[in-house]
Amino acid sequence: MKAAIVVFPGSNREQDAKAALSKALGTEPVMVWHRDSELPKVDLVLVPGGFSYGDYLRTGAIAAHSPILREVKERAEKGVAVIGICNGFQIITEAGMLPGVLLRNSHLKFVCRNVHLKVATTQTLFTSRYEKDQVLSVPVAHHDGNYFVDDKTLGEMEANDQIAFRYCAPDGNVAVEHNPNGSLRNIAGVFNRTKNVLGMMPHPENAIDPLQGSTDGFALFQGMVEALS
Amino acid sequence: MSAVKITPEIVAEHGLTSDEYKLVLEIMGREPSMTELGIFSVMWSEHCSYKSSRVWLKKLPTKAAWVIQGPGENAGVIDIGDGEAAVFKMESHNHPSFIEPYQGAATGVGGIMRDVFTMGARPIANVNALRFGEPEDSKTRHLIAGVVAGIGGYGNCMGVPTVAGEVNFHASYNGNILVNAMTVGLADADKIFYSAAAGVGNPVIYVGAKTGRDGIHGATMASAEFTDDSEEKRPTVQVGDPFTEKLLLEACLELMATDAIVAIQDMGAAGLTSSSVEMSDKGGLGIELDLDKVPVRETGMTAYEIMLSESQERMLMVLKPEARETARAIFEKWELDFAEIGVLTDTGHLVLKKNGKVEADMPVSPLVDKAPVYERPWVATPKQPEIAASSLPVPADIPAVLLQLLGSADLSSRRWVWEQYDHLVMGRTVQRPGGDAAIVQLPGKPKGLAITSDCTPRYCYADPHQGGAQAVAETWRNITATGAKPLAITDNMNFGNPQRPEIMGQFAGCIEGMAEACKALDYPVISGNVSLYNETNGKGILPTPVIGGVGVIADVGKSVSIPFKEASETVLLIGE
């Protein structure tokens, strides 16, 4: 299996993502600079966290309209797996690869801390290594993670099992007080209709080593490698 | 050279005393042009020349076998073994943060990060030491919210984790908050970059963001006492652009991996003036700049404005001539300005041209060597009687007192602050904020750095000598408590008006106490910053010598954290 990480000016968790993917893959992913017009032939594209283009105008907006992202979008439409983490989630959502939008956190502040996530579905190439309703401890670090989508689309997404993760209590209880950003129904991550695209605000790549305080994020990378190999 | 006649008023507006101006006339042998006067005023400001503090700073120990570079460069450097070096420094952005908390704090963080990556190091951790007025003061809330958001806004975007710091409150900071930011970087010990220019004929290159009319006279503002109407006469405050700085960081590190750079310095406060003067002075050379080549963002900028602008996210470099094109290609890749603006000369003069006219022609070395140095009069802080613990009444309700203490502004949790900082980016934060010292693992190794900042201003106020020593010792204890070995410190000396003997007495006392502790612990000072005139209407802040300490631990997996791990374990109290 081959993977690529797309790097934009202002990306800042590309090395973290690279470390996680390398650990799961056993080889290094290709780093693709945004101005490279060609995306290599890969099975997985990861759009990492950071502040692409300073997150000016709207988070992810400028990167979403870059030529390389057009390419990523085309690949995704052909079935290639794409995961966007944090800013990557914002970028692929702005690009229309996922429904909804990420608004400013409801408390308006940047938030960096560990959260608990409840796995909503395991029937995907990303989450197959988890159990349904498993509770993960993974950090968040963002200013705009407040997921919003209109009621009708939300209904369709829920019916189609497109919610990946929800913020919850350590015991798995999904309640507003465990939501770090005000997102709709505690949504932390979502899939596209065909479930080959995942966007999530939390950082599984920062929970892959006991020294980081949690290894719960690693199974996500292992799962992807397994499914795509 | 200049149509403007220099009057005593103009001299005073530039913060120069009449004696200092006499020295200017002596050095120049004629009346200076406005641009030249501006350059003198910046170079001789407290901020750049350390004229009130220099004699005292000399008392600090700065040497040890592991010190690669002590004070005097953009940042200090220590050897941490395995061919690696830690590069760090702390700097204040107090006045700008009071005027515009978000941008003031943000640009402070940007400035200190540039100091560190100019040395060839990748920043791996940020620290912030903050002091605010009383929590009840309505302004405090506004200031702390803005400052914390600004520090996060810049550091988070740069992708550098903010892992430690401190926050205190006291009425003496009501009109003068303190925002001290520290950055720790990692470099190869044999690949440190310095600022001394070399090689007559070598090109002088400007890179980064464009120059605007930002903060002209900021460096002199940072050295002048506030009065109540400062808020009205607000000078332009710089707006930070962390995105551009992130590009600048990556571009500089990419260029540093090649063999292109002879010397490099960031344009901090006092911008192009201090960088060009200091680089050529250190190399014993002259420098000639064509100001028409400086990338500007506004039209009609004068030589004076270009030289005094404090626009952020800019660097000055001397390149090997054959490396021009490699360097240009890297900066173009990162979409940053790259301009050859001058050349090194053997004249020992700084020569500035604009529109074909010579706007300044002045000897470089006196700008640095002849900068005034003052042995300001000082009086020692009177010793206070010791209070015996037994003489104090025992509170009736101890649990209630404990609750009150835990809930007090100075002891309550700082989670509200550090959760606004990305303290996890880079994935190597092993001990997060909330403990004694933060621990950051180094890439690909079990080794890590322990990082902390400390100062207890009320101790320094009661007894400067003890307070100074205590601040150093506390960083030492914080680092050892994690299992790491403390190696060196940086400091940020925040004080009131040095022209008052009591304030100079506090300064002197703190320095002596710090020096004593550093010597006793073999814990040298490798960089630092002085911020004086933190006063409003004659009321100074508590003396606040903030210490930033760095230590090394061979295996971060063996570091110790604060939480009790299990019930029924034994709790020991050690020490006196």
Added chain:
Amino acid sequence: MKARVHVTLKTGVLDPQGRAIAHALGTLGFDGVQDVRQGKYIELDLAETDKAKAKSAVDQMCAKLLANTVIENYSIELVD
């Protein structure tokens, strides 16, 4: 030619910034602020001198980049 663009949130879309401002104004003692909505105001300096052409260009800029039409509306005003 100058173009002034207003980008505002569609009705029904949550506006955390607007809400926070309303709340902060209340805390500051300003009564009677019933609702606040925050949008963006963008000024563009264009080389184009033909009004119709400028209008159509800015319209495309809005649709492509300046607004996220999933949640935002935009309006354009041209000034010479």
Added chain:
Amino acid sequence: MKARVHVTLKTGVLDPQGRAIAHALGTLGFDGVQDVRQGKYIELDLAETDKAKAKSAVDQMCAKLLANTVIENYSIELVD
């Protein structure tokens, strides 16, 4: 009564957002965008019905909260 507030950066103050937008528009193939400045647009719904009183209240809101007068200017428009 409704108030419309525009908050813009003072001339000479760096506008990183505006610059990034201008740059992005260029990349998207929009030529001739010479400069972009981004500001805020805030709509307030006020209970106040007296125009003069509303104006003075909004003026204070701007000075105290909505604008940062060190680097920003603001303008107010009232609509019934």
